[in-house]
Amino acid sequence: MIRVMIVEDEEQIRNILKKMIEKTSDCEVVSSCGNFAAAISDFIKLRPDVVFMDIDLSGESGLECAKAITEVDPKVKIVFATAHSEYMANAFEIYAFDYLVKPFDLERIGKTLGRIKSMTAEKETEAKAEGSFDKLVIRGKEEINLIDTKDIIMIERTDGISRIVTEDETFLTSSSLSSIQEKLDPDKFMRCHKSYIIRVEAVKKLEVYGRWTYTVTLKGTDETALMTSEKYNEMKQKLVF
Numbered sequence: 001m002i003r004v005m006i007v008e009d010e011e012q013i014r015n016i017l018k019k020m021i022e023k024t025s026d027c028e029v030v031s032s033c034g035n036f037a038a039a040i041s042d043f044i045k046l047r048p049d050v051v052f053m054d055i056d057l058s059g060e061s062g063l064e065c066a067k068a069i070t071e072v073d074p075k076v077k078i079v080f081a082t083a084h085s086e087y088m089a090n091a092f093e094i095y096a097f098d099y100l101v102k103p104f105d106l107e108r109i110g111k112t113l114g115r116i117k118s119m120t121a122e123k124e125t126e127a128k129a130e131g132s133f134d135k136l137v138i139r140g141k142e143e144i145n146l147i148d149t150k151d152i153i154m155i156e157r158t159d160g161i162s163r164i165v166t167e168d169e170t171f172l173t174s175s176s177l178s179s180i181q182e183k184l185d186p187d188k189f190m191r192c193h194k195s196y197i198i199r200v201e202a203v204k205k206l207e208v209y210g211r212w213t214y215t216v217t218l219k220g221t222d223e224t225a226l227m228t229s230e231k232y233n234e235m236k237q238k239l240v241f
Contacts, residue, residue: 004029005042007039007065008081009057021109023106050076050113054082066091066096079112081104082099098112136149138164138175152164153219156225192227193213193226198218202219204218213229214232
C-alpha cells in the first residue's frame, strides 16, 4: 500500500485530490492538511511514502515545506501539485518526483502513482534477490566486507562516515544511514535518531537525555546511541513495557 499525504491550502482541492488518488489501487491518503506546521507535524507522525504538495500555502512556501520534509526523510517522494508552473525548476532542485499543474487530470495522477508503485515493487524484488536481511556488503577502497546482520548492534553516522558496530569489530563506510537501513530487517532494526540505527533486541537500558531524547545502552558494546521520544513511543508499541 502506498501511503500519501496531501498538503494544499484549499479544502475543496484537497478533497478532489484525495478522491483522485484513492481511485488508484493500493493508494491510501493518510493525511490531508492545509499549512506548513500541520504538514511537518503529520509527516513526522505518519511517515507517508508520497507527499502531494502545493507551492503556495496561503502565503507560506510549499518549496520550503518540501525541503523540511525531505530533511526528515530523504526517501520520501514529493509530487508538486500546483497552479504555478513557473516554479518547476526550483521544485526539481529539491529532487521532486513529479510536477503536476492544475487543473489536475485523473489519468496523469494515476500514471505518477503507478510509477511510484512500480519502483517500490522493483526495490522489494531486488532486496529479496540480494538476500537482504542476512548479509550487509560494505565496500572499502581495497576490500569488501560481508557482515552478518544478526551481528550488528548499532550504526552511527558522524562526519560523513557510518560506523557499523558489532560485538567484535567496527566497520566504516561512506554509505548513508538511509541506504544501509534499506538492507536491514525493519522488524529487527530501528532508525532511532537521525544519527543512529539500533538493533531493537539489543536495547538494555534507556535514560533521559534532555527533554526529547534518551540515551540507549546496548548489549554487546560499551557504546551508546541516542533515541528521540517519538521513536521511544514507536518502540513501546513493539515491545512490552
